[in-house]
Amino acid sequence: MWNILLRRSTLLLVLVASVAGAKEREPNERNIYLSDHTSREAPDVYVVGGIVTVLRLEQPCDSARTKMLAWEGRFEPVECVGKRVLIEPLRDLEPEDRLMLLVTLADGTELPFTVTSRQKTTDDRTGDQQVNVFRDHEAPKAVLASLYDSLRMEDQLREEVERYRKEDSVNHALARLLAKGAAKQTPFRERYAALFKSPTGVEFRVSVLASRNRDKAAVVFKVKNNSPTEPWSLMEARLITDDGREERPFALRASQEYWGPGGQSGQIAVVLDASAFDSKTGPDRLVLELFRQGDGLRQAWVHLDQQLLR
Known part of the structure; x- marks a missing residue:
């Protein structure tokens, strides 16, 4: 001192x-709603070195056909555990690092994702702890998750407006x-x-x-x-x-x-x-x-x- x-x-x-x-931080949980459009882009999944990111699916995944490209030496082996895919990088990625992850469901459906980082600085170690993946937008869990997302966004906008008001x-x-x-x-x-x-x-x-x-x-x-x-x-x-x-x-x-x-x-x-x-x-x-x-x-x-x- x-x-x-x-x-x-x-x-x-x-x-x-x-x-x-x-301050105690709430788990960093995020929802992804997939599109059936053929031109859809692979959604980003943000990871942090040494921390496991979980993809939570609607049905079990096929371990043998779920893989990440060019992961050797940078990640632990990707694991499928029931309806969950576990991703653990050995060290932090750079934002320009973009690795392809192909998740194959038990029914043969292939879901591509891009594994990357959102870090702006080396101190900014924020990533996804759990990503809930929804294909059926009308399923009860997907509808409920979408509602919670909307309510959360509304609260954030209200807080932002109130902050701007106080700062004037x-x-x-x-x-x-x-x-x-x-x-x-x-x-x-x-x-x-x-x-x-x-x-x-x-x-x-x-x-x-x-x-x-x-x-x-x-x-x-x-x-x-x-x-x-x-x-x-x-x-x-x-x-x-x-x-x-x-x-x-x-x-x-x-x-x-x-x-x-x-x-x-x-x-x-x-x-x-x-x-x-x-x-x-x-x-x-x-x-x-x-x-x-x-x-x-x-x-x-x-x-x-x-x-x-x-």
Whole structure:
């Protein structure tokens, strides 16, 4: 752990690479609805190295006639177990890797699939854990699965609309300007700053700012990825009370989604109102945390005190 304690008592900056409490993830289950059209493309199945992906079929498969092309040295042998096909790559694939998998059902029907990866970065290890394959779109299970897919999509769209509505605020506009490096166009002035270089090669220059009329605070992380091979991206930011019991609202904007290796740089900006410090028992001390995409490591946290607005 690395601690940088600035001379001013209003800010304690701690930048670390420690394991954060990761949220429990639901199984990554997906449905595929096949078409009988002769020109249909083989649907993609997304895999991750060392993790088994299961194709769940409507009828048993023929083990002798189910095979993958050019799998040797890259996959465990493909297995048919009743109505399930098990696929396990020995290592991660690249998105440009596309291997043909031919699944033959007990009645002789051949179902082609393309086994590939959806990874954008080496930290982004997301794939299919189970793929439910439906040929008969009118079968009860297929209809029910389609209904659940529609409801899930509706919920996602509703959440996205609500998020956009909440993010249409003055603080988000200010955070966007700070993330673009346009601090002179905002009412903020820098109060304190610190520099940290992590063991993974990611460099953070952290600036804490206060508005002229002291009604808002901001934190800007200037991120430079000096790693020669590994990209970096932000998974989540949290603003919580020092005791960890309560989250407080804030606005966040980033100049980009990913920081490529070899020195790519950009900024993450957070803006909060002075009221975020308020509580019934007096001003709260707050902690702003950043978590890295992929492994959930906490990359940085900043302790903020209301005194920086004085």
